[in-house]
Amino acid sequence: MMGTGGYALPTFGALYETGHPIVALFTRPETAPRSRQRTPPNCMRQLAVQQGTPVFDPPDVNAPTAQQVLRSLAPDLLIVCDYGQILAAETLGLARHGGFNLHASLLPKYRGAAPINWAIYHGETQTGNTVIHMTPQIDGGPWVAQETVAIDPDETAADLELRLADLGARLVVTAIGQLVAGTLVKIPQDKGQVTRAPKLNKSDGRVDWTRSARQIRNQVRAMQPWPKTYTDWLRTDRAPLRLILNNVAVTGQQTERPAGTIVVAEGDDLLVATGDGLLAIRQIQPAGKRLMACRDFLRGYPLRPGDRLAATAAA
Numbered sequence: 001m002m003g004t005g006g007y008a009l010p011t012f013g014a015l016y017e018t019g020h021p022i023v024a025l026f027t028r029p030e031t032a033p034r035s036r037q038r039t040p041p042n043c044m045r046q047l048a049v050q051q052g053t054p055v056f057d058p059p060d061v062n063a064p065t066a067q068q069v070l071r072s073l074a075p076d077l078l079i080v081c082d083y084g085q086i087l088a089a090e091t092l093g094l095a096r097h098g099g100f101n102l103h104a105s106l107l108p109k110y111r112g113a114a115p116i117n118w119a120i121y122h123g124e125t126q127t128g129n130t131v132i133h134m135t136p137q138i139d140g141g142p143w144v145a146q147e148t149v150a151i152d153p154d155e156t157a158a159d160l161e162l163r164l165a166d167l168g169a170r171l172v173v174t175a176i177g178q179l180v181a182g183t184l185v186k187i188p189q190d191k192g193q194v195t196r197a198p199k200l201n202k203s204d205g206r207v208d209w210t211r212s213a214r215q216i217r218n219q220v221r222a223m224q225p226w227p228k229t230y231t232d233w234l235r236t237d238r239a240p241l242r243l244i245l246n247n248v249a250v251t252g253q254q255t256e257r258p259a260g261t262i263v264v265a266e267g268d269d270l271l272v273a274t275g276d277g278l279l280a281i282r283q284i285q286p287a288g289k290r291l292m293a294c295r296d297f298l299r300g301y302p303l304r305p306g307d308r309l310a311a312t313a314a315a
Contacts, residue, residue: 001079002026002061003044007161008081010169011102012047015079018173022053023073026066028084029057062088070094077179079172080134089136099134100175101141102168104161105197106130106148108189111139112197116164117157119197121222123214126150127160129168131175133186142186145175156224200227207231209260209309212276213250220248231260231309233301241301243309246291247283254278262307270294272309 001012004027015022025048048055058066062085071094078092078099092098105115107130112118119127131145147167151160178184205227207216220229224246232240257263257273264271270281285291286301297303 001081002083002085002087003079003081004028004042004084005082006043007104007165007168008083008102009043009047010165011079011081011172012044014169014173015176016051020173020176022048022051023075024054024056024069026056026058026061026070026083029059061085062091067091067094077176078134079176081168081172086138087134087136092134092136097179100144100172101132101134101139102172103130103132103139104128104164104168106146107132107139107143108191108194110195110197113199115197116161117197117200117222119222120151120155120157120160121218123218124151127164129164129171131168131171132189140189142188144178144184144186145171147171154221156221158225202227205229207245207309209272210275213274213279214277216274216279217248217250220245233303234308234310242287244285244287244291245281245283246285247281249280249282251278251280258308260309262303262305262309265298265303265305265307267298268293268295270298270303 001015001022003012003025012022012025025044027042027044030042045055056066056069058069060066067090070091075095077097078087078095080087080099081102087099103115104127105119106128110118116127126148128146128148130143132139132141132143135141149164149167175184200223205223207219207229209231223229229245231243231245233243234240251271255263255273255278259273259275261273262270263273263278270284271278272281281294283291283293284297286297
């Protein structure tokens with residue numbers, strides 16, 4: 001198996017529990033933590049070590065040395081999930097049946113590194129998992145199993161990833177069963193329906209207040225846990241203050257105030273004008289401070305009606 005993140009973890013567990021021998025785990029190399037940040041431990045590596053599965057972490061899985069290791073293992077099938085490397089045709093050919101990749105979207109929609117985030121960002125009401133028979137084209141191979149899942153209106157990307165990870169594990173086991181039974185059907189993707197889900201950047205969390213309240217709420221849900229959604233309070237007497245929006249709601253109310261203007265700032269209510277409707281901020285985190293409820297924030301920060309919120313350069 002090839003995988004690194006939490007999305008791949010249930011698949012590893014499901015393969016182990018259903019008696020499919022995992023001859024090795026290929027995962028990303030450990031990286032040194034950046035300044036003032038802690039890199040989360042590689043949960044896949046930890047589980048593999050606990051189960052006695054050999055672990056390899058080549059920087060380039062297509063390098064001759066990595067291919068030699070893979071060749072020596074003589075795998076029947078590569079299971080790839082949240083791995084972060086593109087497998088060349090030669091690498092895929094080292095397994096008797098090639099590779100299956102579990103992807104968190106209804107392919108061909110949302111090909112790319114962040115399908116869960118962009119599905120929520122664009123207001124999709126359903127998504128799912130797809131198992132594809134891999135080709136060198138990223139997420140472009142024919143699909144062999146697919147399952148549709150409804151997106152809860154309050155679900156964040158972090159919540160949805162956990163749910164899809166568990167469901168996807170079962171889908172992979174089903175696809176392997178069909179391969180073994182000789183009943184596997186490969187369905188080509190419709191190239192005319194392809195949409196993209198590129199890797200997230202910090203700037204994707206910046207709020208554009210000219211968008212609608214509903215679109216901004218989708219953005220807040222989509223950008224958790226990273227890069228989160230942020231804006232800047234343009235204070236008249238000092239530098240702008242970065243604010244991270246953690247929980248917001250669409251009020252259904254309209255206003256003629258310019259987008260980004262504070263309309264109400266009292267008690268539990270912090271209402272901001274958008275390009276279409278008022279947005280209620282429920283939880284907020286000032287730069288360098290803890291996450292807090294709106295009421296607690298307003299006690300400590302003199303935000304007033306008429307003040308402006310506007311995004312500046314990402315940092």
